[in-house]
Amino acid sequence: MKNWKVTGFLAFLIIGFLLISGCTNNTGSSVAVSTPTPQIVYITVLVTPTPIVTRAQDPIIGVWSDNESYGSKTEDGRIRFNADNTFVFSLFTQGKGTILISGTWIKQGSNSYVCNPQSSSPTTWIYMPKQNTLYWDQYPDMILSPYPGDVMTASSTPVVVSTLTQTAILSQDRDSEFSQAILDSVGKITALLRKISTDVSSKNYMSLKSNAVQLIAQATEDRNKMSAIPVSSKWQGSKTNYLLALDAFVDTGNSISTGADAGKNNDPVTADLAFNTASIHLERANSYMSKAINLMP
Numbered sequence: 151m152k153n154w155k156v157t158g159f160l161a162f163l164i165i166g167f168l169l170i171s172g173c174t175n176n177t178g179s180s181v182a183v184s185t186p187t188p189q190i191v192y193i194t195v196l197v198t199p200t201p202i203v204t205r206a207q208d209p210i211i212g213v214w215s216d217n218e219s220y221g222s223k224t225e226d227g228r229i230r231f232n233a234d235n236t237f238v239f240s241l242f243t244q245g246k247g248t249i250l251i252s253g254t255w256i257k258q259g260s261n262s263y264v265c266n267p268q269s270s271s272p273t274t275w276i277y278m279p280k281q282n283t284l285y286w287d288q289y290p291d292m293i294l295s296p297y298p299g300d301v302m303t304a305s306s307t308p309v310v311v312s313t314l315t316q317t318a319i320l321s322q323d324r325d326s327e328f329s330q331a332i333l334d335s336v337g338k339i340t341a342l343l344r345k346i347s348t349d350v351s352s353k354n355y356m357s358l359k360s361n362a363v364q365l366i367a368q369a370t371e372d373r374n375k376m377s378a379i380p381v382s383s384k385w386q387g388s389k390t391n392y393l394l395a396l397d398a399f400v401d402t403g404n405s406i407s408t409g410a411d412a413g414k415n416n417d418p419v420t421a422d423l424a425f426n427t428a429s430i431h432l433e434r435a436n437s438y439m440s441k442a443i444n445l446m447p
Contacts, residue, residue, distance in 0.1 A: 207233065210263060210277050214284050215297035228301045229275075229284075229294065231255060237265055240301035248302045289324070292380035328379045329446065332392055335372040336439070339399060342368060343432075346406060350425070359410035366403035369396045384447050392442035398435030402428050 208231075216227040226242040237255045242248040253267035261277040274287045284294040342365045349358035373396040381389050409424030 208257065209279065209282075210275070210284060213297040213300055214294035215299075216292050216294045226302065227292070227294070228297060230301045231263075238301050239265075239267070240303075242302055250301070250303075288382050289380040290383075290386070291377075292324075324380050325382055325385050325447075328376065328381045328385060328389060331372070331376050331379065332388070332442065332446070335368075335376070335392075335396070336443075338368050339365065339372075349410075353413065355410045355413040358413070359407055362403045362406035362410060366400050366407070369399035369403065372396055373400075388442045388445040388447075390442075391438045391445060395435045395438035395442060398431050398438060402431040402435055405431055 210231045211233050213228060213230045216225075225244070227240070229237060229239045231237050235254055235256065237253060239251040240248055241251075251267045253265055255263055255265045255275075258264050258274075261279065263275045263277065265273045265275060267273070275284055276287055277284050281293075282296065285292055342361055345361045346358060346365065349355075349361060373393055376389065376396075377393055379389075405424050405428035409421045409428060412418075412421035412424060
């Protein structure tokens with residue numbers, strides 16, 4: 151708001167009116183003209199202030215954490231995005247300690263961010279606004295959430311960060327873990343299928359029932375474990391197909407269990423239908439398993 155002071159304005163205005171209308175008569179006789187005293191008038195003018203435009207803080211600024219446990223192995227990955235477009239990434243692996251990687255970041259697109267680590271290859275991170283989560287595009291299963299603390303400090307164990315990229319670090323830990331998980335799972339499930347084949351041939355329905363239940367439990371356990379292991383993009387196809395194979399093995403076990411119950415109850419019609427259904431599920435499981443193994447890097 152501003153105050154404007156106007157002095158003598160009305161005096162000049164009145165003089166102008168007098169000149170226009172004429173304040174002398176035609177006889178030439180003098181006419182007394184009263185000149186009003188100039189007035190001081192104050193008027194108020196409203197001035198709209200210039201709006202202050204503030205830049206909203208980018209939603210990824212802050213600390214994000216991915217704290218995962220797989221059996222006896224624990225990993226803790228954290229990344230801090232600073233407002234000055236720098237970042238710090240920390241990764242703790244049990245038995246190996248903690249490493250730190252730092253660099254700069256830039257926004258690329260609406261929800262995509264490119265990190266440029268020092269002495270490493272660029273990485274891309276994707277922000278999901280609805281979930282308020284973050285993930286590295288090479289590890290879409292590794293979801294990071296806002297973390298109230300900070301990144302971890304470097305371990306006292308010597309780690310040569312300059313010779314490793316972020317991809318190599320995480321690949322060594324997670325891809326190798328998933329690869330070993332597939333091999334372990336294939337071995338256990340194959341052993342159960344051999345037992346089931348023997349039980350079917352001998353019509354040992356009691357043992358068949360027991361092994362079918364074990365197949366369901368083993369496939370379910372393996373699926374829960376392996377679905378929680380983040381893998382790089384080159385392993386994603388193998389992971390997807392193997393998880394589908396495990397689902398099919400669960401279906402196989404359920405059908406075999408139904409057939410075993412029917413066999414014990416002398417119900418050959420129900421038993422044959424269940425075993426035929428089990429064969430279809432088993433064929434589907436073998437197809438997915440073959441694809442998963444063929445897609446292993």
